[in-house]
Structures are given as C-alpha cells and as structure tokens.
Amino acid sequence: MKKIRLLTPGPVMVPEDVMLEMARPIEHHRTAWYKDLVRQCHELLQYLFQTKSQVITIAGSGTAAAEAAIVGCCPPGHKALVLLNGKFAERWGKVCDAFGIEHTKLAIEWGYGAKAADVVKAMDADRKLDTVICVHSETSTTALTDIEGIGRVTRDRGAIFIVDGITAVGAIPAKMDDWGVDAYITGSQKALMLPPGLGFVAVSDRAWERIESGKTPTLYNDLKAYRKSLKEWDVPYTPAVSLVRGLLVVLKAIKERGLEAIWAETALLAKATRTAAAALGLKVYAHDPVDSVTGLWVPQGVNESTLRKTMRASYGFQIAGGQGELTGKVIRFSHMGYMDAFDMLGAVSALEMCLAAQSYRFEPGAGVAAAQKVFAAALK
C-alpha cells in the first residue's frame, strides 16, 4: 500500500471525516435542511474572513468567485488598478480585459509582494483609479503582499479594494474588516481543505453599494442574485450540495481550533521548510515569502521534472513545479490545511533522497534535522 501525500498548493489533502460526510446521501437544496446548512456555514465563513459582511458561496472554482467580485465591483465609469506580481494576478487582469473593464496593469517583479507605496504613486498619478485588485498570497511566486498596508491607502482614497485571498484566507492572517478589504476571495481546495468546486467572496457594505449601483454584465457570476437569495439562506442556482456539506465540517473544525492557532501552525511549517532548505543549501525563491506555500529554487545540475516525478513515484509526495516563466526552475510546497509537522518532515526527507539521486551535494539528514529542530522548539 503506497501512501500518497498531497503537498501541492491546492488541491490539498481532505480530512477523512470530511470525505465521508460528503459521501452521505445527497439531499435537495430547496429545503429547510439546506437553508439551515447555509445559515450555519455563513456564520462560520464570517469568522473565517473576520468580517461582519455577507459571504457569497458560488459553485465553481476560485476563478469564478474572483470574476464575480471584479465584474460586480467595476461597473462602467470605474477604473481598476491591477497589481501584477504573478500568474494569478495576471488572470484578474484578463478578467478586466474580457469584460471590457477600464483598468491599468502595474507590473511588479515576480517574487515580490505589491507595496502600498506603489499603489499610492499609481493612484496619485491617475485620479480616475477607484478600485484596486491584488493577490494576498501569489501562489505562483509564493510571494506575500501586505494587505493591511494597501488597505489603509485604498481606504484613505475611498477606493474599493478587491483581494484574491485564495491561498491566504484560513492559512495566514487575513482580517477583512480590520484591514478594510471590500471583496475577499477564496476557494475550497486550499486552507479549507475541501475538494475543488466552491468559490467564496466576502463583500463589504461599501462594495455592495458599488455593485448595486450598476448593471452587472453576467448572470451566473452576478453577486446581486446571490445576495438576494442569501437573505433567506437560499441560493439562486443549484449549489454543489455535497461540497457545502463538507464545508460545514471543516468550518466547525477551523472555529474549534481557532484561526490564530492555525496561522501559527502554517507559519511554523513554512519556517521549518525554509530552515531545512537553508541547511541543504537551497534558496527560497520569493523575496517576500508567504507562509502558506514555500517556493525553492531548483539547484544547478538538478532536473526539476525528474525531481518531482521521483518525489511522487518513489516516495508518494506530490509537490508543485513553477508556473509561467518559473517552469522547471522552482518547486513549491503547500503548508495549508490537513497537514502537520510530520508530513512536512517526510517531504523534506523525500526531497533529500531525490536530491541525492541526482548527485546534488549536501550533508544527508541536514534538512530533516534542521526542520525537526524548529518543530521541537515549537511543539509540546
């Protein structure tokens, strides 16, 4: 029996009890039972996003949810600033292109987070900009953006702030109301440790005002319809019932554990991984590394594709490669959801074995020893 461990930054491993909950007989969604499920999930989603605002659940990927946020918040007459520091940020620029939303793309070097100063400069140079779109945790580059800092300057300027929190919300600190985020997006297959198929958008009152002020040129991803239904704990279109059933289980577990504790665990996994990498002579890719996913440069002489294939085929660890211009150059490890110190330790161990197989020179065991030291100091 081969044990498979998914350390990709989405999908991540799904807890066994959640999988079994989702395997229970299907129920109809136009029932008091489903309304109660929606009501319970909603209360817990507000906790997850740290908000008092409405949180919309869409049957679709995180991309569907992000599209809904962007197209809703940018009716004609508004102009968006898209902060481009990776593949996912680029996708939100493409949403603007597709819907003909007026916008400016601000290129930021990959591996860096967007900075409040850049936003201030761009907004001061173009007074028409009244919407800012950025990515909290750029999964493709493993870079963190300071959402609190950008939230302060966007709020000062009265702009609407849309944040892709897909590999952030539930994994690292993400405080919608405190930070002044107006539309915060996530997906089910990241920190929520569910299968893919649900997208979420938490929407502030200011964003709702903007959304309700204009015509939204789409039906399925029009948040207005979801808002109207949610008032009666209902949904406009058939929801992904089995996934929502699993959602309640994970949200309860997250609430019980507490977000602060989870954020600390994610940070610990990231710290142990980076420490292990340093002990192995491997370099972290991102200049502003995020704790939910670690990207490491593949060292000279090591074939990235072979490394990842061996990790999976020989040791059962599935990790991610690079995207776009980083293809073949970096490997990425998720620290989200249903994984612990010993999964991460195993991944470091498997990585060592794969590096050794490619004659990379390092002290065998140095990575796991370094990681264990970090864990031993933190875990009791």
Next chain:
Amino acid sequence: MKKIRLLTPGPVMVPEDVMLEMARPIEHHRTAWYKDLVRQCHELLQYLFQTKSQVITIAGSGTAAAEAAIVGCCPPGHKALVLLNGKFAERWGKVCDAFGIEHTKLAIEWGYGAKAADVVKAMDADRKLDTVICVHSETSTTALTDIEGIGRVTRDRGAIFIVDGITAVGAIPAKMDDWGVDAYITGSQKALMLPPGLGFVAVSDRAWERIESGKTPTLYNDLKAYRKSLKEWDVPYTPAVSLVRGLLVVLKAIKERGLEAIWAETALLAKATRTAAAALGLKVYAHDPVDSVTGLWVPQGVNESTLRKTMRASYGFQIAGGQGELTGKVIRFSHMGYMDAFDMLGAVSALEMCLAAQSYRFEPGAGVAAAQKVFAAALK
C-alpha cells in the same frame, strides 16, 4: 432508520459506489492521471450526447454551462430567438439580458413544448434571427420540446441551435449530431446521477466557428479557453476533481447499460406514473409531457405544501412542488438516474397515503395496482 428517497427532478439519488469513489483521497489535476481521467470521460460524454464534437465540462451548475453556450454563440452582430415555455427558458432569456445579447423572446403557453412552426414563423418574420435557444425538457412545466423538428428548421436556415438538455440528456432520446444541435447543455445532478457541481456543453463545429469569430465578454464561462485546454486533456481553471472522478463511474455505467435501454426505462417510469395518476383521478399537468419528470395537478381540496411535507416526513419521499406561477398547484416526480420501478411504486403508494390523509376520495390501492400492471407488462 428512516430511508430517504429523492424523487426531485435534480438533485437525484447518487449510486453508493459513486459516492464512495468521490470519497477517495483527492488527487491533483495537473497530472497524467487527471489527463487520462479527462480523456476517458470525454469519450464517454461524446457517447452520452451522441456526438463526435467536443464536450466541455465546467465546475459550476447547469446555469454556468448554459451561460457559456449562449454568450459564446451570440457575439455582437448576432440575434437570438428565445423560446419561452417555463422558468428555465426564462433564465436563458435573462442571460441574454445580462450580456446585452440582441434577442427576441417568444412566449409559449406553459405546459406546451415549443413547436417548429413557431420557429419558422418567427425566423421568417425577422431575418436577423440566426440563433435559436430552447429547452428540451422544461423541468418547471414538465413539457417536452421536439428538438429534432426544430433542429431541422434551424439547420435549414443556417442558424445556430442552442438546447438546454439539463433534464433530457441521458434520460430521454437526445441525439446531438443526428438532430443538428449546435450547443447541448446538461448538468451533473440529473440523468448523470451525481451531486450538483458540474455543467456540460457539447459544441458542434459550426458553433465553434461562431464562438471563435467574436470576442466573448466573460472569462470563467468563455468556452474558448476550455477548448484550448481540452486539446491536451487539460482544463483552464481548477476542476471539481472529486465530481469528475464520480463522473467516470457513472458514464461507464451508462455506456454499459446503453442509452436506448435507459431511455426505455425512463419512459416506463413515466408511463407507470401517469397510469397510476389516472387511476387515482389525478391529471397530468403538461400538454406535451416529458418522460424525465412528471407533473401532476394537485386536486381541489388537497393542500400541496402539506402533501409534500407528509410525503417526506412520514414516508421519506422527497418530491418537488411547482415553480413560479405553478407554486402550490402541481407536484413533480423525477424519473431520472438511480431509481427503479420499485422506488416509483413506493412513491405512488406514499402519494396515496398522503391523499387519503387529506380526505381526497379515491379507491385505495388503485394507483399502485395500475403502476404495477405497467411494470409487470414491461419487466421480466
């Protein structure tokens, strides 16, 4: 232990082995394993739709898939005729409204299918109409439209023919290529007997030409991106991996059983239900009844809401009520997917008990006896 039977026209009951397949550990979608899953599903989806064309799978409800078909096939410069004979047809009109697609809505009395003659008349009166949108099985009114007949006249006129086959494909005869359908839509929670969360569009070469000819004003539901990825058995956005895993199991089962056999079974369940209704003095609502879902008038003196609640609370049968103007006036029974003669016989029996509880006058047992007679003549 109370046994629950879902006889709603979506979601329908999911086979136990499919639920367990979907409960297996999650796998990543950027893998050779997933490509192979996509390839196998695609071949079987072509069988399901009876087409040689590409079939696109979207993470979302059937509404997402229908929106993708409509917005893709109606770039600026084209004009659609929307045949309105129920709640779902109305929704496709709303997609046109939302995206600003030029169109004419043709109202058809509820309970009737759209007729080829109406289409001919409308198209002859407005030569700009080059797209026809209609619903094969109008779930809300339980009415059947003659897709073959309308396909003939739309093809004669060179128009693109978009068909909502959500409660048709896989349940009743639906022959995309033979009938000249250009975009055929379905969802996972109907004849495919999966949980909700997947939408499908089969797209003809003629439709692809139209889609590729213009800019599609949306990202998530832009079929072009799905087509491009599908050429490499890939997907543009994170797919609903667990549902796709279940999809392969149901598609294999459908292929093994054979579509003709399944269509005959659906028809038999419908016939038995209508025969039982007649024996109980109940009238079928639709003038052009479809075999995938039967709608019955609630007789005078019987409270529809109480009837449905008792069906569920006392006997475990969940059926559907009416939608829109039919709320409180009709009840609907699904004949799709994982259900058989004895589920239907049980539903008729529970219906009798609920009618008796409301002092409706009929001969007790007449319904089940009539249904059994139909089944006995057909089943060996």
